[in-house]
Amino acid sequence: MVVLHYTAMTNAEDALRRLCDDCPPEGLGPVSCHYLISETGRIWQMVRERDRAWHAGVGAWGGREDVNSHSIGIELANTGMHPFPEPQMAALEALLPGILARWSIAPARVIGHSDMAPGRKIDPGPRFDWRRLARQGLSVWPGAAREGDFHADLARFGYPVEAVAEADLLEAFRARFRPHGRGAVSAEDRRIARDLAERFPARAGAHSPTA
Template identity: 60%
Template sequence: MTSAIGARDWLCNPEAEVSAHYVIAEDGHLWQLVSEEDRAWHAGAGAWGGIQDVNSHSIGIEIANTGSQPFADPQMRVLENLLRGIMTRWDIPADRVIGHSDCALGRKIDPGRRLDWLRLARQGLAIWPDAAMPGDFAKDCAAFGYVAEQGQQDQLLDAFRMRFRPWAVGPLDDMDRGLAADLAARWPFQSETDLVV
C-alpha cells in the first residue's frame, strides 16, 4: 500500500479477506485492528516448524514500509514496546518472533531487508545467530523452524538472508551454513508455542 492509513483501511475491509492484529505507521502511530485473543488473517498459508496454520498460532504485526528504506525510529520504538507487551502477555520467547517472509517462503517478502533485527535481538525481542561450524543449511533451517517444500531452496536462502544477512548476495556459502547451524543448535523448534509474525 502507498500509506499506513491505506494499509489499515484495506486490512479492515471485509472484501480484502486479510487482517492483522496491529499496524504501525511510519510516524509510530499504532492501530489495533483485531483483539489478540482472536485470529487474524495475516500470514495466509504460512507454516513454521510444526505449526501448519500460523494464523491460528500468532499475533500479526504489519509495519508500514516500502521495503527500500530503513524503518523509522518512531516506528521501531513502538514496535519494541509492542513486542515487549505481547511477549510478556503470551509468554512468547524471542526465537518465536519471526517475519512473514520466514513463514511464507517465496510468497511474502515483508518485513524485508531493512528491518533492524539485530536491534530487536539486543533487547531480547528477537534472536541473532553467531557464526558456527558450517553444517547442512536446509537441515539446520528446518530444525530452527523454516518449512521449505521441494524446490524451494532459493526461496529459503532468500528468506534466511532477508533476516540474518540482508547485505549478502550470490550463492549459498559457509557463512549462511554457519549461521543456520547456530540457529538449529541454540533455538531448535520444539513445540507449538505461539508466534509473533
C-alpha cells in the same frame, strides 16, 4: 508466535482502510491483523490478541502450518523500499514485550512473514533491523558455529524447508540474517544456520528430506 509484516502501501491510513475493509475489491481476499504501526509510531489495534486474524496465509513455522491460528500479526507501514523510521521501531519495541509476556512467546518465535512463507512473501525485507530487536531480547540473532547441513539446520530452527525451492529458502534466510550475501550457499550461511539451530531449535530432530 508473532509475525512481522510491511504493508507495501503508500501510507498507514490506506493500509488501515484495507485492513478494515469488510468488502475488499474484486480479486482480493479478506485480510486483517492484530496491530498496525504507522511511520510516526501511532499504533492501531484491530483484532483482539486472543482472536484469529487473517495476516499470515499459507506457510509454516516450526512444523506449525496454521500460522494464523497460532500467531499475532503486526503490520508496519512501509512500502518495502525504505528503512523503517525510528518512531515506528520504538513503537514496535514498546509493543512487543507485553505481547511476549502475555502469551509466553520466546524471542525466537518473533519471525518475519518471509520466514514462514519463503518464495511467497518477502516482508519485512532486508531493510528491517532484526539485530536491533535481538539486542533488546525481542528476537534472536545468530553467532557462528561449525559448518552444518544448511537445510537440516534451517528446518530445526523453524523454516519450512519441504517443497520450498533452495533459492527461495536462501533468499528468505539472507534477507533476515545476511542481507548482503550473494551467490550460492556459503560456509558463512552454513555456520550461522547451525548456530541458530543449536541455540534456538523450534523442531527437535527436524531434518531435510535430502539430508
